Amino acid sequence: MDLLRCLLINCPWLLMAWAESHSLNYYGTAISNPIGFPQFSFKVYIDDVMLASYDDDTQIFQSRLKGPVNAEYWIDQTSDSQHFIWLQKQKINYVNSLLNLTNGEYLYQQKRGCTVDDDGNIAGYLEFAHEGKEFLKFDKEKMLYIPMIFYAEPITQYYNTQTADSFFDKNYLEIQCPKMLHSYLKYASYELDKKVHPEVKVWGYLQSDGLTRLHCMVYGFYPRPVEVKWVRNGEDDVPSDEMSPILPHPDGTYQIRVSVEVPTREGDAYSCHVDHSSLKEILIVNWEPGKKERRQYIGMAVAVLFILSGFGISIYRFRLQNMGEV
Structure with missing residues (x-):
């Protein structure tokens, strides 16, 4: 009407x-x-x-x-x-x-x-x-x-x-x-x-086929619209092969996870770019390869399961x- x-x-x-x-x-x-x-x-x-x-x-x-x-x-x-x-x-x-x-x-x-x-x-x-x-x-x-x-x-x-x-x-x-x-x-x-700026965690792990799996978890942001992407060497967008829906937290904020699979090569640097209305400029979080990545990945996976279980209620x-x- x-x-x-x-x-x-x-x-x-x-x-x-x-x-x-x-x-x-x-x-x-x-x-x-x-x-x-x-x-x-x-x-x-x-x-x-x-x-x-x-x-x-x-x-x-x-x-x-x-x-x-x-x-x-x-x-x-x-x-x-x-x-x-x-x-x-x-x-x-x-x-x-x-x-x-x-x-x-x-x-x-x-x-x-x-x-x-x-x-x-x-x-x-x-x-x-x-x-x-x-x-x-x-x-x-x-x-x-x-x-x-x-x-x-x-x-x-x-x-x-x-x-x-x-x-x-x-x-x-x-x-x-x-x-x-x-x-x-x-x-x-x-x-x-109200506007709540996002928190960002990035992690990755080496796979047996010479590829590295990278994950970017963006959470605690409000309002809902957000843009998240991986970037190689500060210039090239890396197409995501796995992106979760934007899911609500029990506290009224939101979360999303964006993952990519990239070749394991020395010299390449990867970063997660987040654009949200609460931010004055794009938030860039660099991925830094390290020995604790696998442990971090497991911890984040447990955290995600906990969040989703609360969402299911x-x-x-x-x-x-x-x-x-x-």
Whole structure:
């Protein structure tokens, strides 16, 4: 939906120019037999900053921001969230019956949100997953729920008879979500504007085939965008043959590892170059061959496994308050 259309249906909050693109996303999970996880939970993100969370263990809508927060607002959200979870339980029972899940086992995930770009254009999306597979999605232009897998057809047939839900979801994606995004930005501005410079570790080890494997671990940086590359003799870029995704740390920062395989030759010098918005200039860390490299490599590998294990705990995400029923 564009800015003109929104103005015609009274969206005064969009009169303010958007300096850049921002997104509001709700991620959530409902799981039948949680082990170390709440049965129902959701998290709210502005861009890549977690704004708040709720689960049926704590039954409290919790702000995760370090900046100024309106405490009364979050108390109101707790009440709304408790009602939302109750709706989820009712709806999931019905969905399970349609899917003939007699054993009661399930894992549902949902992503609902919107993005507003710097021209005021709005993109909204509503997607569901079941047992880790794409299940169904909502087409807000056609106002239809679309099955993404064959056994989702009974559910979408039912959803498509609920015209009130279709109108609600369309209104949420095009009006309510962008409005909430605009409102939430003032709470998230502290986190969105912060910058944390990266830490860098480089190491390598000699392989039996006359090649050397080099690794560059960049971690603890914020915001997420970063450019990392290996350079030979200060001039030649070395194409990476292995680059990890940019992964989140539990503390809200990010990490990435970039690896290359190079010929083992005397006279060649290698360095890892990191470009990030927190830096005044490109950060260059030289690789210095030494006897302790193998030990360093093993230590870093253990550290990476520890980081990833912590990251794995946070893979479940869910939605929030007035998003309507699943």
